[in-house]
Amino acid sequence: MNGPWACSATCAWIEGHDGFGALGLDDALQEAINPQTGRVHTSYSLVGAQTGRLSSTDPNLQNIPIRTAIGRQIREAFVPEPGNVLLAADYSQIELRLAAHMADVASLREAFAHGEDIHARTAREMFGEVTRDTRARAKTINFAILYGISRWGLAARLEVPAEEAQGMIDTYFLRFPGIQRYIHETLESVRSKGYSETLFGRKTWFPRINSKNQAERQGSERAAINAPIQGTSADIIKRAMVRMLPALAEGGLGDVRMLLQVHDELVFELPEARVEAATPIIRQVMAEAALPAVTLTVPLGVEIGTGMSWDAAH
DNA sequence: TATCGACGCCAC
DNA sequence: AAACGTGGCGTCGATA
Numbered sequence: 001m002n003g004p005w006a007c008s009a010t011c012a013w014i015e016g017h018d019g020f021g022a023l024g025l026d027d028a029l030q031e032a033i034n035p036q037t038g039r040v041h042t043s044y045s046l047v048g049a050q051t052g053r054l055s056s057t058d059p060n061l062q063n064i065p066i067r068t069a070i071g072r073q074i075r076e077a078f079v080p081e082p083g084n085v086l087l088a089a090d091y092s093q094i095e096l097r098l099a100a101h102m103a104d105v106a107s108l109r110e111a112f113a114h115g116e117d118i119h120a121r122t123a124r125e126m127f128g129e130v131t132r133d134t135r136a137r138a139k140t141i142n143f144a145i146l147y148g149i150s151r152w153g154l155a156a157r158l159e160v161p162a163e164e165a166q167g168m169i170d171t172y173f174l175r176f177p178g179i180q181r182y183i184h185e186t187l188e189s190v191r192s193k194g195y196s197e198t199l200f201g202r203k204t205w206f207p208r209i210n211s212k213n214q215a216e217r218q219g220s221e222r223a224a225i226n227a228p229i230q231g232t233s234a235d236i237i238k239r240a241m242v243r244m245l246p247a248l249a250e251g252g253l254g255d256v257r258m259l260l261q262v263h264d265e266l267v268f269e270l271p272e273a274r275v276e277a278a279t280p281i282i283r284q285v286m287a288e289a290a291l292p293a294v295t296l297t298v299p300l301g302v303e304i305g306t307g308m309s310w311d312a313a314h
Numbered sequence: 315t316a317t318c319g320a321c322g323c324c325a326c
Numbered sequence: 327a328a329a330c331g332t333g334g335c336g337t338c339g340a341t342a
Contacts, residue, residue, distance in 0.1 A: 028336085049332055053326085060334045063325035071324085095326090095331095144330050153330035162329095215328075226331040230326095234332095263326045263332085 029074070032059045040078075044261070050204055051227050052234040054261055062262045066314070075311035080269045085306045087275065088313035089282050091264040092301035093118055094233050095146050101297050102199070102228065103182035107175070112298045118142070125175040126168070141172055145179060146229055148222025183225055190224040198231040199294045233264060236300070240289035241266065247285045253278050267310065275306055 032040045040059065048055025056062040064078075065071025080086050096118055100108035111121040120130045122138035137158060144154045155165035173180040190196050191210055195203040204227040211217040241261060248256045253270070256278050260267040266286070270278055286302045307313040 048334090051332060053332060055333055057334065060325085063323090063334065065324060067324090147331040150330055152328075155329090157330075218329075222330060223332085230332060233326095265326080 029059060029077075042260075049234075050223070051231040052198065052202055052204070052238075053230065053263055054234070054238075061260055064310075066311075072311045075314075076309045078310035079308060083271055084269050085272050085275060085308060086259075086310055086313045087268040087270060087278065087282070087304065087306045088310070089266050089268070089286060089302055089304045090314075091233070091237065091286065092303050094236070094264050094300060095229050096142055097296070097298040097300060098199075098229050098232050099146060099179070099182070102232075103176070103178035104297070105176045105178040109298050112301075115301075126171050137168075141168060145172065146226060148183075148225035150218070150222070186225055186228060187221055196224050196227045196231075198228055198235050199290070200232065200235045202231060202235060204228075204231060236289045237261065237264065237266070237286075240286045243285050243289065244282070247281055248278060251277060251281050253281065267313070279304055 029040060034041055040061065042056045042061040043058050045055045045057065048057075054062075065074055078086070093112075096108070097112050099105070100112060107121070107125065108118070111118055117135075119135050119139040119142060122142055123130045123134040126138055126141070127134040140157050141149075141154065144157065147153075149169055151162045151166040151169060154169065155162040158165060158168075186196060187209075190206050194207065194209065195205045197203050204224075206220045206224050206227075208216045209220045209224060211220065241258065244258055244266070245256075248254065253274055256268055256270040256274060258266060258268055266282070268278070268282065283302045283304060287300045290296050290300070305313045
C-alpha cells in the first residue's frame with residue numbers, strides 16, 4: 001500500500017491511560033500503537049483525494065469520532081507526553097469564506113469581516129428572522145451550496161418537498177447573487193477545458209463532465225462545483241504546514257511538534273511553557289498562508305485550543 | 315483462505 | 327430510480 005506517493009508516516013500520541021481497548025471501543029486503534037514509541041502513527045497520502053486534500057490510512061486519524069460522548073472518550077485517549085500539552089488549531093468556516101471570496105458575495109464577505117455568525121446571517125437574509133430552526137436550515141443550505149446543490153438533495157436533508165427546497169435555492173441565489181454566477185461560470189469552464197482550478201492554479205480533471213449518462217454527468221457537475229473550494233482550502237493548509245516548523249524555529253520554538261492534519265485542523269504537541277509563545281505564531285502562519293500568491297477578500301479565522309487530550313484541546 | 319464490492323458509519 | 331462534496335474502514339456475502 002505504501003508506495004512512493006505516501007507521505008512519511010507522521011505521528012500520533014502517547015497512549016496514556018486505560019486506552020481504547022479498556023473502553024471496549026476500538027481494538028483497531030489499540031493494536032495500532034507502536035510498542036517502540038507508545039504512539040499511533042498514521043500515513044498520509046499527498047494524492048489521496050481528487051481535490052488535493054490529504055488522506056490518512058493505517059490507521060485513518062482523520063475520522064476519529066468527536067460528536068458523541070463515546071467519540072469524545074476516544075479522543076481523550078490521545079494525550080501528550082508528561083510536561084507537554086496538545087494544541088489544536090482550526091480554520092473557522094474556511095470553505096464558506098473561500099466561497100464568499102471566489103463568488104464575490106458582498107454580504108457574506110462583510111459578515112466574515114465583522115466576525116458574524118455566518119449561519120445566523122444566512123438565516124436572517126433568507127427567512128427574515130433568526131431562530132433555532134431557521135439557523136439550522138440556513139446551515140444545511142450553506143453546506144449544500146459547497147457540495148453542489150440539487151433540489152432533491154436539499155429536500156431529503158431538510159425533509160421538505162422538492163418544490164420547497166427549490167424555493168429556498170431560488171431565495172439563496174437571490175440574496176447571494178454571486179453564488180449562481182460562480183456555479184455557472186465554473187461549470188462552463190470545466191465543460192470546455194475539462195478541469196477546474198484552485199485559486200493557486202492546481203487543476204482537478206473531470207473526464208465525465210460532458211457524459212451523456214445523466215447521473216454520471218450530474219455527479220461530475222457537483223464535484224466540479226466543490227473542487228475549487230475544497231481544493232483551495234487544501235492548498236492553503238498545505239502552505240501553512242510547509243511554513244510552520246521554520247516559522248516556529250525562527251521564534252525559538254524548535255521543540256514544538258506538528259503531529260496531525262485533519263483537513264482544516266493542525267494538531268501540535270509542545271511543552272506547556274511554550275504555549276504562550278507558539279500560539280500567535282501558529283495563528284499567523286495559518287491566517288496568512290494564502291499570501292503572497294493569493295490575497296483573499298475575507299479574513300481567515302483560526303481557532304486555537306489547548307488541553308491534556310485531543311478532546312480537551314477543542 | 316483471500317479478495318472484492320456493497321453497505322453503513324466515522325470525519326471534515 | 328435516485329438524487330448535495332472529499333475520504334477510510336469494518337462487516338457481510340459472494341466468489342475464487
